[in-house]
Amino acid sequence: xxxxEINNRIRRLRFDHDxxxxxxxxxxxxxxxxxxxxxxAGKYVPSLSLAFQIAKAFGxxxxxVFQYEG
Amino acid sequence: MAPxxxxxWLGLGIGVVTSAAILVVLIIKGATSFYDDxxxxxxxxxxxxxxxxxxxxxxxxxxxGRGKALYDxxxxxxxxxxxxxxxxxVIGLMVVWTxxxxxxxxxxxxxxxxxxxxxxxxxxxxxxxSQSIGILIGYRGMG
Numbered sequence: 001x002x003x004x005e006i007n008n009r010i011r012r013l014r015f016d017h018d019x020x021x022x023x024x025x026x027x028x029x030x031x032x033x034x035x036x037x038x039x040x041a042g043k044y045v046p047s048l049s050l051a052f053q054i055a056k057a058f059g060x061x062x063x064x065v066f067q068y069e070g
Numbered sequence: 071m072a073p074x075x076x077x078x079w080l081g082l083g084i085g086v087v088t089s090a091a092i093l094v095v096l097i098i099k100g101a102t103s104f105y106d107d108x109x110x111x112x113x114x115x116x117x118x119x120x121x122x123x124x125x126x127x128x129x130x131x132x133x134x135g136r137g138k139a140l141y142d143x144x145x146x147x148x149x150x151x152x153x154x155x156x157x158x159x160v161i162g163l164m165v166v167w168t169x170x171x172x173x174x175x176x177x178x179x180x181x182x183x184x185x186x187x188x189x190x191x192x193x194x195x196x197x198x199x200s201q202s203i204g205i206l207i208g209y210r211g212m213g
Contacts, residue, residue, distance in 0.1 A: 047143050
């Protein structure tokens with residue numbers, strides 16, 4: 001079975017939101033900057049709760065941040 | 071580097087140095103000199119207890135859930151995965167102890183009473199060391 005991947009547009013969205021820094025985003029969603037770095041790089045798939053919080057921080061739907069590619 | 075990752079490196083460093091010191095003492099004096107050498111017994115006990123205290127200060131707060139500001143869900147996921155490394159580390163150590171003691175003391179049909187003591191301390195040490203290693207492996211895998 002091919003491995004499913006979850007891609008994200010966090011980097012793009014950060015730049016679209018006045019070049020928000022990773023630290024600012026981390027502060028808004030209540031996690032560490034290292035976790036934002038790992039999520040952005042696709043090395044860590046966040047929990048649903050954190051994914052929703054990230055989407056909320058950008059004021060968009062979760063599908064606009066994370067895309068599932070099975 | 072994440073706060074937990076820094077603490078894991080510190081814990082690993084302290085663990086390796088302490089374990090090396092204990093091994094050197096045991097190799098020089100011999101494990102069975104525990105019977106008649108009180109100074110050696112206190113030295114090793116002091117080293118292991120010191121290592122336990124260092125571990126309690128460095129890593130235990132993060133694992134018990136305290137220090138929430140420093141640790142988030144990724145850190146907690148990494149700690150959960152590190153428990154697998156801990157488990158295999160302790161199982162591996164018990165296999166080594168069992169085979170080694172059985173082979174060495176087979177003819178006598180019994181092992182010196184000092185070994186349960188050494189086994190306990192070594193399990194505690196490997197448990198701590200493998201936890202730090204497991205956390206560092208987790209950070210390698212999860213960025």
